[in-house]
Amino acid sequence: MSMAAAGMTHPSHRLTVRLATTEADLRAAQRLRYRVFIEEMGGSGELVDHAARLERDRFDAVFDHLLLIDAARDPAELDHVVGAYRLLPDTRLAQAGRFYCDDEFDLTPLRRSGRRLLELGRSCMDPAYRGGTGMLQLWQGLAQYVIAHDIEILFGAASFHGTDPQHWAQSLGWLHHHHLAPNGLRACARQKNGFVPIAPELLDRRVALSQMPSLIRAYLRLGGVVGEGVFVDPAFRTTDVCIILDTAVMSAQARAFATRVSAEGPPE
Numbered sequence: 001m002s003m004a005a006a007g008m009t010h011p012s013h014r015l016t017v018r019l020a021t022t023e024a025d026l027r028a029a030q031r032l033r034y035r036v037f038i039e040e041m042g043g044s045g046e047l048v049d050h051a052a053r054l055e056r057d058r059f060d061a062v063f064d065h066l067l068l069i070d071a072a073r074d075p076a077e078l079d080h081v082v083g084a085y086r087l088l089p090d091t092r093l094a095q096a097g098r099f100y101c102d103d104e105f106d107l108t109p110l111r112r113s114g115r116r117l118l119e120l121g122r123s124c125m126d127p128a129y130r131g132g133t134g135m136l137q138l139w140q141g142l143a144q145y146v147i148a149h150d151i152e153i154l155f156g157a158a159s160f161h162g163t164d165p166q167h168w169a170q171s172l173g174w175l176h177h178h179h180l181a182p183n184g185l186r187a188c189a190r191q192k193n194g195f196v197p198i199a200p201e202l203l204d205r206r207v208a209l210s211q212m213p214s215l216i217r218a219y220l221r222l223g224g225v226v227g228e229g230v231f232v233d234p235a236f237r238t239t240d241v242c243i244i245l246d247t248a249v250m251s252a253q254a255r256a257f258a259t260r261v262s263a264e265g266p267p268e
Contacts, residue, residue, distance in 0.1 A: 173198040
């Protein structure tokens with residue numbers, strides 16, 4: 001899911017990244033997701049608990065939850081988690097039954113690649129922490145996790161707000177014509193929604209990139225590519241693309257970043 005850009009900054013020494021280890025950690029992540037995906041973005045879901053203000057689903061029990069935690073905020077109030085990622089390594093597919101985004105995209109090419117896979121999802125940040133160092137710290141934790149688990153391919157649904165793909169025609173067209181995944185990794189949207197990318201000669205790079213969610217732009221800078229087509233998610237009120245990151249072809253910037261954090265060890 002995409003994140004807004006501007007926000008207050010907070011002392012980095014207050015922020016730590018680790019995996020969820022307690023029920024309070026998980027519920028705090030679900031509370032943050034509720035605030036972002038339900039209250040801010042207007043989404044919904046079958047297992048959303050509106051009374052407790054928790055965004056949850058059946059996959060939460062088998063995913064790892066990578067958390068950005070502010071030590072100054074109260075765990076008893078489920079307030080300490082200010083950023084989150086949900087991670088499913090392919091070694092847990094027997095428990096999960098499938099990847100979360102199997103409903104949206106045909107992941108057969110990824111499965112047939114024979115490479116170690118990690119699904120990313122539910123990326124979100126407290127509005128007050130956007131635009132600071134929090135997302136960088138969360139990505140440092142993600143890099144450590146990838147290295148510790150020998151992950152080769154990262155993928156997941158990344159979202160544009162709203163259910164009209166034509167509203168994002170420039171951005172989606174740019175992704176299709178300039179960042180389409182190779183055939184061997186090209187997941188395809190399962191939904192037949194009539195979306196057709198605009199012709200390349202109609203693209204305006206400035207418009208396409210300025211309208212693109214910042215998280216997707218960040219994935220592109222790391223060498224990310226997208227699958228074929230889009231999936232319109234009425235529950236979350238988003239238009240989704242499948243983002244794919246191959247660690248073997250990641251950008252030099254991403255490789256340097258991973259090298260810097262590899263010695264720090266995985267988040268605990």
